[in-house]
Amino acid sequence: MSxxxxxxxxxxxxxxQPVDVTPVWMMRQAGRYLPEYRETRSQAGDFMAxxxxxxxxxxxxxxxxxxxxxxxAILFSDILTIPDAMGLGxxxxxxxxxxxxxxxxxxxxxxxxxxxxPEQELxxxxxxxxxxxxxLNGDVPLIGFSGSPWTLATYMVEGGSSKTFSKVKKLLFSDxxxxxxxxxxxxxxxxxxxxxxxxxxxxSLMVFDTWGGVLSPSAYKEFSLHYMAKIVDxxxxxxxxxxxPVTLFTKNxxxxxxxxxxxxxxxxxxxWTTNIADAKARVGDKVALxxxxxPCMLHAPVGRIQQEVQSILEGFGxxxxxxxxxxHGIHPDIDPEKAGAFIESVHQLSKPYHL
Amino acid sequence: MSxxxxxxxxxxxxxxQPVDVTPVWMMRQAGRYLPEYRETRSQAGDFMAxxxxxxxxxxxxxxxxxxxxxxxAILFSDILTIPDAMGLGxxxxxxxxxxxxxxxxxxxxxxxxxxxxPEQELxxxxxxxxxxxxxLNGDVPLIGFSGSPWTLATYMVEGGSSKTFSKVKKLLFSDxxxxxxxxxxxxxxxxxxxxxxxxxxxxSLMVFDTWGGVLSPSAYKEFSLHYMAKIVDxxxxxxxxxxxPVTLFTKNxxxxxxxxxxxxxxxxxxxWTTNIADAKARVGDKVALxxxxxPCMLHAPVGRIQQEVQSILEGFGxxxxxxxxxxHGIHPDIDPEKAGAFIESVHQLSKPYHL
Numbered sequence: 001m002s003x004x005x006x007x008x009x010x011x012x013x014x015x016x017q018p019v020d021v022t023p024v025w026m027m028r029q030a031g032r033y034l035p036e037y038r039e040t041r042s043q044a045g046d047f048m049a050x051x052x053x054x055x056x057x058x059x060x061x062x063x064x065x066x067x068x069x070x071x072x073a074i075l076f077s078d079i080l081t082i083p084d085a086m087g088l089g090x091x092x093x094x095x096x097x098x099x100x101x102x103x104x105x106x107x108x109x110x111x112x113x114x115x116x117x118p119e120q121e122l123x124x125x126x127x128x129x130x131x132x133x134x135x136l137n138g139d140v141p142l143i144g145f146s147g148s149p150w151t152l153a154t155y156m157v158e159g160g161s162s163k164t165f166s167k168v169k170k171l172l173f174s175d176x177x178x179x180x181x182x183x184x185x186x187x188x189x190x191x192x193x194x195x196x197x198x199x200x201x202x203x204s205l206m207v208f209d210t211w212g213g214v215l216s217p218s219a220y221k222e223f224s225l226h227y228m229a230k231i232v233d234x235x236x237x238x239x240x241x242x243x244x245p246v247t248l249f250t251k252n253x254x255x256x257x258x259x260x261x262x263x264x265x266x267x268x269x270x271x272w273t274t275n276i277a278d279a280k281a282r283v284g285d286k287v288a289l290x291x292x293x294x295p296c297m298l299h300a301p302v303g304r305i306q307q308e309v310q311s312i313l314e315g316f317g318x319x320x321x322x323x324x325x326x327x328h329g330i331h332p333d334i335d336p337e338k339a340g341a342f343i344e345s346v347h348q349l350s351k352p353y354h355l
Numbered sequence: 356m357s358x359x360x361x362x363x364x365x366x367x368x369x370x371x372q373p374v375d376v377t378p379v380w381m382m383r384q385a386g387r388y389l390p391e392y393r394e395t396r397s398q399a400g401d402f403m404a405x406x407x408x409x410x411x412x413x414x415x416x417x418x419x420x421x422x423x424x425x426x427x428a429i430l431f432s433d434i435l436t437i438p439d440a441m442g443l444g445x446x447x448x449x450x451x452x453x454x455x456x457x458x459x460x461x462x463x464x465x466x467x468x469x470x471x472x473p474e475q476e477l478x479x480x481x482x483x484x485x486x487x488x489x490x491l492n493g494d495v496p497l498i499g500f501s502g503s504p505w506t507l508a509t510y511m512v513e514g515g516s517s518k519t520f521s522k523v524k525k526l527l528f529s530d531x532x533x534x535x536x537x538x539x540x541x542x543x544x545x546x547x548x549x550x551x552x553x554x555x556x557x558x559s560l561m562v563f564d565t566w567g568g569v570l571s572p573s574a575y576k577e578f579s580l581h582y583m584a585k586i587v588d589x590x591x592x593x594x595x596x597x598x599x600p601v602t603l604f605t606k607n608x609x610x611x612x613x614x615x616x617x618x619x620x621x622x623x624x625x626x627w628t629t630n631i632a633d634a635k636a637r638v639g640d641k642v643a644l645x646x647x648x649x650p651c652m653l654h655a656p657v658g659r660i661q662q663e664v665q666s667i668l669e670g671f672g673x674x675x676x677x678x679x680x681x682x683h684g685i686h687p688d689i690d691p692e693k694a695g696a697f698i699e700s701v702h703q704l705s706k707p708y709h710l
Binding site: 170214218294301304331 | 519520521524525528529568569570571572573574607609610627628629630633649650651652654655656659666686688
């Protein structure tokens with residue numbers, strides 16, 4: 001498989017096949033910490049204009065790969081493209097998170113939501129995937145992604161980000177039928193969206209469940225994990241003779257790793273609140289693991305970063321099945337030199353674990 | 356013990372002695388969801404003026420007990436009184452969290468921090484404890500509290516609340532010696548502060564580690580749990596012939612319950628992301644458990660609240676050792692009727708578990 005790729009470490013690690021060193025990429029590796037990103041974004045205008053401009057979205061996706069020997073590229077886009085395509089009106093206010101002009105909360109509003117056609121309302125995403133895949137020229141694999149149904153629903157019902165998630169949880173607890181209809185429509189939309197990304201050239205997929213960890217264990221299983229499992233079941237998983245691995249990542253989901261692994265996904269993303277040795281002992285015979293350095297560690301001196309990389313590598317131990325990453329996106333105020341030292345140290349220090 | 360108390364269920368449950376029904380109280384039970392609290396607070400002026408006014412702090416502490424058959428009162432105060440007494444200048448801006456005028460970050464600033472004398476700079480807290488204890492007249496026990504050293508340090512270094520905790524984590528990872536000095540001074544201050552609360556009349560203590568869950572497992576043990584264990588070791592634990600139980604609560608600490616229980620505390624607080632049956636199986640032979648309903652459940656219809664209470668009671672199972680609570684503070688927008696229905700349902704539905 002992936003014989004046309006010059007570097008397929010990332011895909012091999014997800015499928016737990018032997019690798020020479022542990023592959024590494026960074027969530028939000030194309031982003032504000034890079035001066036060249038800030039330059040391109042200022043050309044594009046606002047954030048969504050950048051996502052919708054095929055040439056510029058491709059450019060920012062490739063920028064971190066020109067600086068660092070990363071083992072994967074990830075589509076530059078937003079997790080909230082699907083609700084935007086449903087007509088909710090995504091916008092960004094400076095210094096605040098994403099917002100929706102038309103949040104939903106009633107059964108009637110949920111029933112009226114359309115399922116977006118990925119090659120129509122979301123064609124700009126597919127155009128970006130095709131352009132990036134072509135520009136990568138087989139150097140490294142391209143990761144496509146989506147937000148999880150639950151995570152999308154939190155923004156759609158709250159109208160933006162939230163500290164308490166009162167509105168969306170009120171919907172869960174007061175009108176579970178409406179909540180399930182919303183989540184089911186979102187799961188169907190995500191399946192179409194991710195399968196279209198595969199057809200457009202994505203070689204691996206990741207589902208970001210940023211807010212699954214704000215739920216109780218039973219609510220998590222009923223309202224978040226159930227719909228991620230539906231997505232895993234509905235994905236193509238193999239394209240052009242190559243497997244398309246899928247990674248599920250619930251932030252603050254460390255207590256539920258066994259349940260996440262049982263969905264049939266290929267890999268589970270870990271934030272930094274879980275010890276990777278414990279995680280491997282719990283689920284490492286079923287899935288690969290991605291993670292899990294605290295993004296704040298990139299504020300530390302290089303020696304301390306190397307020490308933390310060493311500790312995580314040692315925690316995972318010998319053999320394949322580990323994709324190194326941060327436990328969440330890289331922060332905008334990180335020095336790009338520190339990111340480079342981090343990536344280099346993963347490759348250097350992981351060699352003894354793959355002899 | 357506690358023979359002078361008319362209702363000592365809360366203390367008995369913490370010490371895992373038989374009770375007739377499961378005791379219940381609510382974090383932030385004196386607060387903005389109550390119209391009488393909003394009225395008293397408008398008299399006092401700002402939040403800290405209310406904390407520092409003995410009569411009014413006593414009044415708001417008692418308000419929820421007039422409405423509901425709660426099994427404990429909790430001192431009305433703030434978790435940040437100690438850094439304020441150290442000279443950092445605590446203030447509150449409308450619609451935002453607490454802030455400090457003089458955050459600390461350098462070794463020199465940390466070395467210069469004084470250890471506050473509880474009967475001097477924090478005498479207003481002790482006066483409130485004495486007044487509340489007298490006004491309670493033995494109806495229910497009074498809980499004293501403090502923030503954990505790590506949680507206090509996050510606000511002291513960041514200058515307020517934070518999304519990423521970049522500044523305080525940078526201190527941990529770049530200058531661990533300074534971080535440890537700060538945390539050690541805070542632990543010493545908390546020990547003096549809580550022991551003074553016991554002497555002033557507090558019959559149980561709680562340490563709120565609101566931000567322990569943002570750390571990696573090893574950083575949590577080194578920078579948060581270690582100092583809570585020091586506090587547990589330094590507390591009086593028995594006063595006037597009665598045991599003074601201590602509860603540790605790390606929000607998002609569900610992965611580390613065994614470590615928390617091993618400090619020698621009497622009880623462990625649970626947020627709603629942990630299943631209480633699992634928690635009991637993991638640590639229930641060592642400690643009592645407090646929790647753990649999602650505060651957002653109080654937005655649901657009463658029937659759904661009762662169903663959730665039933666599910667948590669069933670999860671804990673038969674016998675003593677459970678103090679019912681929310682998994683975090685009650686939200687300001689909760690209908691007081693719903694809070695009443697919640698409290699009543701704990702008492703009613705728990706009877707069969709104490710036969």
